[in-house]
Amino acid sequence: MKQELTLYHAHWSICSQMVRVALYEKGLSFKSERIELCDQSDEAGNLTDDFLKNINPTAVVPVLKLNDEIIRDSAYIIERIDDLKGDNEINLWPQDPVKRSELKKWVEDTTLTEGVGLGRSLGTMVPLFSTGLIEDLIKNLKFKSILRIIFKHPRRERKIAFLTMYFSSLKNRIGPIVYNRFTRELIALENNLNDKSFLLGAFSHADINLMCCFNRLVEMKMESLLEMPELPNVAKYWQNLKSRKSYQQGLLDYSDHEEMLKKIFNSGPNPHLEIIQNKIIEQLNS
Numbered sequence: 249m250k251q252e253l254t255l256y257h258a259h260w261s262i263c264s265q266m267v268r269v270a271l272y273e274k275g276l277s278f279k280s281e282r283i284e285l286c287d288q289s290d291e292a293g294n295l296t297d298d299f300l301k302n303i304n305p306t307a308v309v310p311v312l313k314l315n316d317e318i319i320r321d322s323a324y325i326i327e328r329i330d331d332l333k334g335d336n337e338i339n340l341w342p343q344d345p346v347k348r349s350e351l352k353k354w355v356e357d358t359t360l361t362e363g364v365g366l367g368r369s370l371g372t373m374v375p376l377f378s379t380g381l382i383e384d385l386i387k388n389l390k391f392k393s394i395l396r397i398i399f400k401h402p403r404r405e406r407k408i409a410f411l412t413m414y415f416s417s418l419k420n421r422i423g424p425i426v427y428n429r430f431t432r433e434l435i436a437l438e439n440n441l442n443d444k445s446f447l448l449g450a451f452s453h454a455d456i457n458l459m460c461c462f463n464r465l466v467e468m469k470m471e472s473l474l475e476m477p478e479l480p481n482v483a484k485y486w487q488n489l490k491s492r493k494s495y496q497q498g499l500l501d502y503s504d505h506e507e508m509l510k511k512i513f514n515s516g517p518n519p520h521l522e523i524i525q526n527k528i529i530e531q532l533n534s
């Protein structure tokens with residue numbers, strides 16, 4: 249039976265980007281249902297009664313509808329996508345059980361894994377660097393959109409974060425929390441890559457996650473972290489990731505947020521950048 253795929257996703261959402269890249273890697277066509285998220289737009293498509301009742305009661309994207317089945321959580325969605333037959337002969341998960349368990353760990357560490365506190369892994373750290381931008385977007389929402397978040401958002405921790413950003417501020421508190429851990433993670437990645445083209449050798453699910461994390465760093469004007477002579481494996485790896493066709497198809501082709509990105513840091517450098525670069529050099533020399 250030919251499968252029908254519908255993806256409920258946001259253009260500027262790291263987990264949606266991961267699923268889109270996986271779909272393009274596999275060569276699977278899908279119907280796109282764009283959702284404007286409540287922290288980015290007054291439309292708040294993720295808080296409508298229909299979305300909460302029929303698509304995802306936890307109000308997050310991405311969600312994949314496969315025929316009549318609703319599949320949630322990007323990591324699980326990508327595993328399911330890998331079982332489908334698309335136009336491209338590629339497996340995002342290896343067959344070998346040892347490699348599979350290695351990959352499982354990498355996947356958990358490189359995405360917004362449920363239950364992992366923000367800033368505790370590479371995947372939960374990178375989105376923190378865009379807190380300033382999200383905060384600006386939230387501060388520009390209409391007050392009635394804030395009330396809708398208060399009354400309709402089912403996730404307490406998100407509600408608290410969004411309301412704190414609206415009524416107060418989180419952006420200056422976030423970066424410094426993760427400097428040391430982020431530095432360690434990048435150096436660990438450098439050592440793990442050890443001249444391989446991709447994390448496990450062949451391209452896999454974890455590379456998709458890192459492609460999207462790295463792209464977010466680029467958007468946050470932190471690309472120089474991925475081009476440091478001190479981290480040559482990371483630099484080569486980033487070149488390999490961004491030269492995949494799926495990078496263009498799943499990320500760049502959906503980027504209609506240039507205007508929003510242009511405003512960040514008032515055209516100056518990202519204030520976290522130099523601090524992290526110095527920490528990397530310091531740690532490598534110690």
Ligand SMILES: N[C@@H](CCC(=O)N[C@@H](CS)C(=O)NCC(=O)O)C(=O)O
Pocket residue numbers: 261262263264285286287294307308309310320321322323359360361362406
């Ligand atoms: N673990 C989930 C996390 C999904 C998630 O947090 N999605 C964000 C966008 S990246 C979202 O929908 N945020 C909207 C909100 O929390 O209101 C996954 O991997 O799919």
